[in-house]
Amino acid sequence: MDERKKSADEYLFEITSFLISSAKRCLGPEYMYGAGRLVQTMNLLSHLPEYIPGLNGNSLLTKASTFLETDQHWWHTEKLSKFINEMSEALLEEMKKKLSEKSNGS
Amino acid sequence: MLLEAARWAPSAGNAQPWEFMVISDDEQIQYLKTVMTGVMGNMKLGPVLICMCVNRDKKSAWTGYDMGCALQNILLTAHSLGLGACAIGGFDEQFIWSLLGLPQNLSPCLFVTVGYPEKEVPAPPRRKLEEVILKVEKRNG
Numbered sequence: 001m002d003e004r005k006k007s008a009d010e011y012l013f014e015i016t017s018f019l020i021s022s023a024k025r026c027l028g029p030e031y032m033y034g035a036g037r038l039v040q041t042m043n044l045l046s047h048l049p050e051y052i053p054g055l056n057g058n059s060l061l062t063k064a065s066t067f068l069e070t071d072q073h074w075w076h077t078e079k080l081s082k083f084i085n086e087m088s089e090a091l092l093e094e095m096k097k098k099l100s101e102k103s104n105g106s
Numbered sequence: 107m108l109l110e111a112a113r114w115a116p117s118a119g120n121a122q123p124w125e126f127m128v129i130s131d132d133e134q135i136q137y138l139k140t141v142m143t144g145v146m147g148n149m150k151l152g153p154v155l156i157c158m159c160v161n162r163d164k165k166s167a168w169t170g171y172d173m174g175c176a177l178q179n180i181l182l183t184a185h186s187l188g189l190g191a192c193a194i195g196g197f198d199e200q201f202i203w204s205l206l207g208l209p210q211n212l213s214p215c216l217f218v219t220v221g222y223p224e225k226e227v228p229a230p231p232r233r234k235l236e237e238v239i240l241k242v243e244k245r246n247g
Contacts, residue, residue: 004132014136014140017137017140017141018140018141020141021140021141021142021143021197021198021201022143024198024201025143025196025198088198088201091141091201092201092204092205095137095141095205096204096205098133098137099131099133099134099137102133
């Protein structure tokens with residue numbers, strides 16, 4: 001598929017959705033370290049706009065950052081599972097919104 | 107032509123539990139690519155993505171076999187037409203169902219990416235025929 005040149009923020013959104021969907025496949029006590037590392041990566045990416053001028057970041061990364069920074073026990077299985085499911089819901093809504101904006105020509 | 111081949115796949119009890127959605131919107135394919143955990147490595151998606159769905163009203167104990175037969179028909183027909191195709195089975199069913207706005211009675215089962223191959227890819231190794239055939243010794247007397 002010929003892919004048009006993406007903006008930096010579109011590319012960051014792509015990475016974000018990749019991380020969220022991967023984290024959702026790592027739920028369960030044995031796999032939570034994988035999910036936890038992926039959420040930590042989202043937190044690291046949320047700080048990228050501080051280093052790259054013109055990059056805005058996105059609300060999903062901010063949400064991950066807030067989650068990690070406000071609860072020191074964020075990595076507990078139940079909390080992390082709940083958070084990742086919420087992130088997946090938020091990603092779905094964001095994708096639907098973007099596709100709908102595109103089909104409405106805005 | 108691919109879907110015509112799919113609909114003629116053998117089906118247990120002639121249940122024909124399949125329904126198909128053809129996706130050709132670049133942005134939608136791009137979003138699907140990022141959320142399908144079954145898209146591994148440097149796999150590229152073609153310009154067309156077929157979502158093979160199970161109609162739960164027609165579901166039976168053999169639906170998995172039926173869908174596999176329909177998939178094989180799609181893959182063989184694509185190959186005969188010089189197209190490249192690959193099945194993708196790793197994804198969050200509920201997420202995809204909602205993103206595509208599928209009807210309540212349909213469940214996404216498999217995706218097939220279709221396009222023209224950039225190059226010929228050698229077939230992966232296969233187990234030898236003698237390894238996969240169990241021999242039954244003829245009894246004497």
